[in-house]
Amino acid sequence: MPKSTPVRAPLHTRRIPWRALATAAVAALLAAFLAPAAAQAAPPRESRPIYSYAHAVRESVWVDTGLDEDGDGTSDRVAADIVRPAEPAREGRKVPVVMDASPYYSCCGRGNESQVKTYDASGHVVRMPLFYDNYFVPRGYAFVGVDLAGTNRSDGCVDVGGRFDIQSAKAVIDWLNGRARAYTSRTGTRTVKATWTNGRTGMIGKSWDGTIANGVAATGVQGLRTIVPISAISSWYDYYFAQGAPLYDGGPDDLAGYVESDAARAHCAAEQRRLADGSPRSGDWTPLWTERDYVKDAAKVRASVFVAQGMQDLNVRTKHFGQWWDALAKNGVERKLWLSQTGHVDPFDYRRGAWVDTLHRWFDHELLGYDNGIDREPTADIERHPDQWVTSATWPPTGTRATTLHPAPGAVSGVGTLGPRPATGTETFTDDPKLGETDWAAHPTTPTPEKTGFLTAPLTHDLRVSGTSQVTVTATATTASAHLSAVLVDVGPDTIRDYADDAEGITTLENRTCWGASTPGDSACYLETAAKTADVDYTVFSRGWADLGHYASLAKGVPLTPGRSYTMTLTLAATDHVVPRGHRLALIIAGTDRGLIDPPSTKPTVAVELAGTSARLPLVGGAQAFAHATTGTTTTPAPGRLKGVGAPRTTSHIPGD
Structure with missing residues (x-):
């Protein structure tokens, strides 16, 4: 995109014969003369608060x-x-x-x-x-x-x-x-x-x-x-x-x-x-x-784009930033990205000092043309744990490859495996609108009638999912309507931001900090916040939903023919998540995700045909990274109900604060 050029003050010096510089006094005078011009020669790198806010x-x-x-x-x-x-x-x-x-x-x-x-x-x-x-x-x-x-x-x-x-x-x-x-x-x-x-x-x-x-x-x-x-x-x-x-x-x-x-x-x-x-x-x-x-x-976009998004935002979900980011990338738009563990929260309320500083430098660069280096810094900042941030030179990182994984039957019906080889067989679930992703993920290794799940063995190395995943499901329903949910779960203990809490991962404190100038009618001082965390045994880190009746086109849904199989690809929410060594990666396929999608008009039993079902995940390192992470054995957690955040709060249809 076109860039504005910073104004660079020319260095004006007077030509003086060197012989005239014989005395120290003259040299000192010349130094004093040159000092202001030398100072002006450096291009500006930061706008300063030199103007009156009170008299604006x-x-x-x-x-x-x-x-x-x-x-x-x-x-x-x-x-x-x-x-x-x-x-x-x-x-x-x-x-x-x-x-x-x-x-x-x-x-x-x-x-x-x-x-x-x-x-x-x-x-x-x-x-x-x-x-x-x-x-x-x-x-x-x-x-x-x-x-x-x-x-x-x-x-x-x-x-x-x-x-x-x-x-x-x-x-x-x-x-x-x-x-x-x-x-x-x-x-x-x-x-x-x-x-x-x-x-x-x-x-x-x-x-x-x-x-x-x-x-x-x-x-x-x-x-x-x-x-x-x-x-x-x-x-x-x-x-x-x-x-x-x-x-x-x-x-x-x-x-x-x-x-x-x-x-x-x-x-x-x-x-x-x-x-x-x-x-x-x-x-x-x-x-x-x-x-x-x-x-x-x-x-058509001419502007640069600096995106900030909570990866657990269940109001404006991360599919929105993911598809926008990818479309902008195809058109060569300059981009920058912040991804937090929060829900629908402004960066000012989870990383205030760094946000104000970064925003200041971004606007200085983009609107004033200051060469402050922000365009040469890593593209993405990602919150890996509460208040613990990492950077990524590009996003998704170089070396990220779409890797196809296949569900396979396990020793117990309803709990299968997830790996690189295609498999045959059928797993079934019955839609239960009273349950949702937290209920499914709490029993990943136990068969329950409302879901079917597929897990890797405990990982021997970290595995990073970065970008947008897709899950293709071939299914047969017993009724004329059926909804599908697909969620990715990190099965293992962690401390995360409590995104299901009403404040979606933050706690508002009583002290204020000030960011700019104030007037009696407009204070620049705001209540501070801190991370609100939860200790969990699993984390749902990406999800997607679909109506099977729209398998052929979004333009028009059609009634399903009971007993006939249909294939549909669900686009999951974009994310950047590391499943650590010792944890397991799980794919769960079910029906209504309570509180997040409305149920269909029926409660079908759905048969998932494994030969036509797969997950295409953006793995950093691709298939080789998956093979590396699933080689060998580690301790397997004992089966039983696991603890996650509370059920995601029922989201309003108001995309605001």
Whole structure:
């Protein structure tokens, strides 16, 4: 992607005959003369907090989107609240922009402390949620908080990731770059231009906010230099469904109603109906989902992408970052990645100091053009144990190979082996919607009727799974509908973040730390957090689900013919997990995963045909690493019920904090 070049101050020196340097006094004078120029010669590597936050300019504009979503006959305007340093404009210098476009600025709040925007009597923003303005404005950036269409002070209707959502933010970037019109009020005629910015914009945000960053980047809009999506959606179909299996008991119309403003609620019934009609609970892919699929447009992305994701996020699951990451890689997009053990948690709340420092350096590099070396550092940071991080030069690591493993019958029906050789035979399970992955993984070596499991022997060497796995299942159901779940389990003791807890792996403490400058109305100080951990005997580290009736196509599910076999490949959530020496790798295949997918209309008994069933895992070192890790013998844990985290909490259909 095009890079901005840092301004390098020229080294100006006066030509002085060497004979004139005969005395020490003259030499000292020359040294004093040269010192400032030499200091200016070094290119800047870090923006410094040299500007006043207390005296920053706070203003609001309403940007014309060019769309009339609410059908009132006038073009919708979206509100953008701005905090920017006053000094650069007075000195004739332009600043870049950090932008967070969100539907949550009034209804629900942002961050661990659920902050909302507040305003003074004149309607100017007083408190901007999160630390971005406090930290970056003194360092020479503007911060822009955009209310998505139909929320807070913006016109229009909420369309949940559709073109109005995306245009809400894209229009602001167009305005920042002189391509759109903005006004000083919601209904007035007085226009305003963004003369204070160079147009270089970096978008950031968690969940829905980060999703908008993905969607805007997929338009290829000029001026958007980088995005930082945190636990963000890349395809809205995959938020509500997993290959035909419904994931939540709501739909995008419910979500729109949750965040829309009172004004939108009064005018947007037609949009609500369109959302409901376009997202049937059948799990069929409709045009509504095509509009909200950003992965298909990855080739248009001009911006660099810095992804942060919790590997145990069961709200916005890691399939979203995995498919987005892979699509961006195919198109040569510059990328960086953080993967934590948490659930749906912002890096500010699990690795605060390192996150702020890395984000600072990333924006300095991408928006100011500073050569600070961040582009030459390892691509990925991965949390291997709570608060213990490793790096990976590339991700997935060089040498990662898709390796096919096959389930085979074991000595006891319902508990088989997992290895490199194909096998024949059949294993059966009966769907029990009252049970889920934690129940299955608690009995990996014991046959139970609701699952079938396959395990390696205890590993003699570590085995690293890095990337997206696929499990192909050939199955016969006794009824006309059946759902499938496939989970990968690390069987062995460990201490992990307690992602199933309500806080999803963190504990909020009572002390505060400060990240930037404060004003009486906008504090830069936030409650600290610590890792909330659990001691476990197993860890479910990847999972995937599907409706077998969608075996042929996501476009249309069909009733199954009892007794007929069908083959379907489940795409599992992307991950980076090391199964340590002495542990066992398990593949479990079952039906309804309680609390994570809705059950089918029937409770089928499913026969899994082993000859047509396999797991394709991205192993670092490939088949050779698997052979190495499964050579020899180690102590086998005694069979019995194992302990994991509590059952995953029932996830809401709100992709926010």
